Amino acid sequence: MLAMSEVNCIKLLRNQKSKSINSIANTLGINWRTAKKYADEDDIPQETQVKKRGMMYEEDWGDIVSDWLIEDRKLHRKKRRTNKTIFEQLQELGFSGSYRTVCNYIQDWNAGKVNDDSTKDQNYERLQHPPGEAQVDFGKMEGVKDGKYIDIHGLSLSLPFSNSAFCVPLPGENQECFLYGLKTIFKQMGGVPKSIRIDNLKAAVVRPRGRHEEVQFTDEFIQFANYYGFEIQDCNPYSGHEKGHVENKVGYIRYNFATPSPVMESFDQLTDELHERLKKDRQRMHFSKQTIIDVLYEEEQNHFIELPENDYPVFKEKWVRANKYGEVMIDQVKVHIPKSYNFGQIRLVLYWDSFKVVSPNGELLHEDFRPYMHNERNIPWESILYSWLNKPRVVTYSRYKPYxxxxxxxxxxxxxxxxxxxxxxxxxxxxxxxxxxxxI
Known part of the structure; x- marks a missing residue:
């Protein structure tokens, strides 16, 4: 390869002096073909093109991952698969490569995207978390039941000391669901944390803390806390970082155990499945203490409060009136209650998943699942099938295949x-x- 000064000399002799190729070759003592190449061909800079090699490019694995990324790009960010989830699903299909190989391919696929989060400056004081202290928050997820999407409100409890987590999927975020979820988590833990930090959950807080007044909790939540013996810790307004551990856990659980949306038979079945998977997740190393999380959790259990002997009943009771059509408003839905218009008032008892209506003389008028237990959305099969029509091979490994x-x-x-x-x-x-x- 000639130096740029020699190339410039060839161009000068050819363009300014009108020398022939033979004359240039003889004058500079170079090969005729070399003189021809640099005299008459345009010499423009070209970007170096590196041919990708490896199993992701030479086999079909890269195409499979690309199809998944294209599928996920159409979804909300919280519903997209993580690199780890993609790697695990590739392994189920027989992929023998490493996790780093998959990450490198995804990074190449996403090249050119800008992460605006890097421009943000968010510095908070690092909090100390003694054993037995917990944080609680709700997080929205999605499941598939009977071939249709349903919204899931996962109540997550995290233990910052050991980095352990528990999660109960629920149909709503009302007081009945909140207290039932906590009660279920306490049973899974085999004890009760000494203190639980919450933000301004409507299920537990009547009025958040103001400039000159303390937070006011609901009577039902205070009664629940007194029964189990834990201390309530409230966050300052607009200070979500004070329970940042559970905020991160909500996302961790969603991305690792609820993406893609899990197929479920019932909330109880999904609760048991999540419990087993989170128990297995405790076998990994703590991110900073270099100790297995399960070992730290066993140490933290010594700081739990013992469970009470009797089960705590979770329900809400109120007196309501039926309209002239015999309908009662439950969860913003009008529900027909037989014989309800015969009474001036009837007693409505709400549980986390069901309800019952009782007359003033104690007669059971009606009982059923709460209306939000039937909230469901159709899976957009038509648009999914149209995309499969363009790429029919994606059918066997699509995220929608289990549904x-x-x-x-x-x-x-x-x-x-x-x-x-x-x-x-x-x-x-x-x-x-x-x-x-x-x-079908």
């Missing part, structure tokens, strides 16, 4: 891609008139 009814999945997973496309078109056509359960 497909078994018979439908077996119907469209046929190896012949043209036939697979034809069957996907058939499903799209029938979704115009029927839902997925009717198509």
């Amino acid at each position: 497909l009814p078994t018979r439908i999945y077996e119907y469209i997973r046929i190896e012949n891609m043209e036939l697979r496309k034809e069957r996907i078109r058939w499903l799209i056509q029938y979704l115009t008139w029927y839902d997925m359960n009717q198509i």
Whole structure:
């Protein structure tokens, strides 16, 4: 390769002096082809192109990850898979590479995106957390039940000393769900934390702390705390960092155990499954203490308060009136209660998942699940199937694959891609008139 001064000399002789290629080659003592190359060809800078090598590029794994990233990009950020989740799902498909290989590929795929969070300056005082101190907060997640999306409000309790966490999926964030969730977590822990830090949860706080007045908790929450014996610690207004540990745990649980949205049979089943997975998660190393989290948790259990002998009943009771149609408003939904209009007032008893209506003389008029237990949303199968129509091979490893009814999945997973496309078109056509359960 010639130096730039020699290239410049060739260009000068050719363009300014009108020398021939032979004359330039003889004058400079270089090969004729070299003189021809630098005299007549444009010499412009070119970016070095590095051909990607490795199993992510030479095999289909990179295409699979790209398809997943494209799928997730259409979703809200909180519902997207983490690198760890993608790596674990690749392993289930037979991937033999390392976690770092997957991370490097995802980093290349995301190249060019700007992280605005790096411009923020947020400095807080590092808090000290003694053993037996807990933090509590709600976090929204999503599940799939009977082929439809349902909203899940996960009540998370974290123990900063040991970095342990517990989570109970619930249908709402009202007082009944909050107290039931805490009671369930205490049973999972086998004890009660000495203190629990909360922010201004409506389920527990009547009035937050003001400039000249203290926070006011609900009577029901104070009664609950007195029964179990824990101290309530409230956060200052607009100071979420004071319970930053549980804030991080809410995201950790969502990304590692609820993304993609888990298929669930019931809230009780999902509660047990989350408990087992979080128990297994305690086998990893603490991020700063270089000790297994489960070892620290066993040490922290010595600081718990013993559980009371009797179970604490969680319910809310109030007197209501039915309208002339025999309807009572429950969870912003009008529910028909037989014979309710015959009485001036009826007693409504609300549990976290159900309710019952009792007449003034003690007759049970009606009982059922609370209306929000039936809140569900259809999975957008039509748009999903249209995307599969463009990339039919994605069917076998799509994030939506577990949500497909078994018979439908077996119907469209046929190896012949043209036939697979034809069957996907058939499903799209029938979704115009029927839902997925009717198509089965």
